[in-house]
Amino acid sequence: MAVRAMDLFEAYSRDMLPKDQGYIVSSFFGDTSLYSKYEVVSYSGVKSIYPTEEGLTFQTNGKKLHILVEPASYAFKAIEPYVRNAEDQIPLRFSELDVLTAKNQSKLMISKKPIESFGSFTILKPKGMNFSLVFYQLDDLFNSLGMFFEKTFNQEAGIPMGDAKKGSQMVVETIKNNMGFKGDYTSE
Numbered sequence: 001m002a003v004r005a006m007d008l009f010e011a012y013s014r015d016m017l018p019k020d021q022g023y024i025v026s027s028f029f030g031d032t033s034l035y036s037k038y039e040v041v042s043y044s045g046v047k048s049i050y051p052t053e054e055g056l057t058f059q060t061n062g063k064k065l066h067i068l069v070e071p072a073s074y075a076f077k078a079i080e081p082y083v084r085n086a087e088d089q090i091p092l093r094f095s096e097l098d099v100l101t102a103k104n105q106s107k108l109m110i111s112k113k114p115i116e117s118f119g120s121f122t123i124l125k126p127k128g129m130n131f132s133l134v135f136y137q138l139d140d141l142f143n144s145l146g147m148f149f150e151k152t153f154n155q156e157a158g159i160p161m162g163d164a165k166k167g168s169q170m171v172v173e174t175i176k177n178n179m180g181f182k183g184d185y186t187s188e
Helices: 006-015 141-155 162-176
Strands: 005-007 021-029 036-044 048-052 053-059 061-068 097-101 108-109 115-117 121-124 134-138
Touching: 005 006, 006 134, 021 048, 021 121, 021 141, 036 121, 036 162, 061 162, 097 162, 108 134, 108 162, 134 141, 141 162
Parallel strands: none
Antiparallel strands: 005 134, 021 036, 021 134, 036 061, 048 053, 053 121, 061 108, 061 115, 097 108
């Protein structure tokens, strides 16, 4: 059976990172609350990948989707995400996010469109409970991503299962519609 996903840094050390196209999902969990950030990066046509002190740098273009899970108890809800403290910050305004309010009043915020990175991007080394996974371009890629987000939204970010399913579907639709490779990276 083909490997659907692998720890990014393990895949790099085993020379198993896809160079033609792939998706990287990184998580950033709060130390004292269920506040969580996720980044999804799609890339293709890698020129080189090399380690740095901060993480792994990819010499290629990429598209980055930001996802934010804000628990009901978050004290700074009214502050735009782009001006929050560094640990809670994503580079977007409320108007650039689709917002799903869960039954437990947590908010799941998903970029309406990914941010494009030209030339290179760096994936930071995970610390603590955080992780970075590479998802391989297989026939069931979107199902794998959907199941991953459904599970992590529910189990790590505290989103009720029904809302976690709905939120994961929103993420997958955004990825499908805005982060594919046809025309952007290939001659298809």
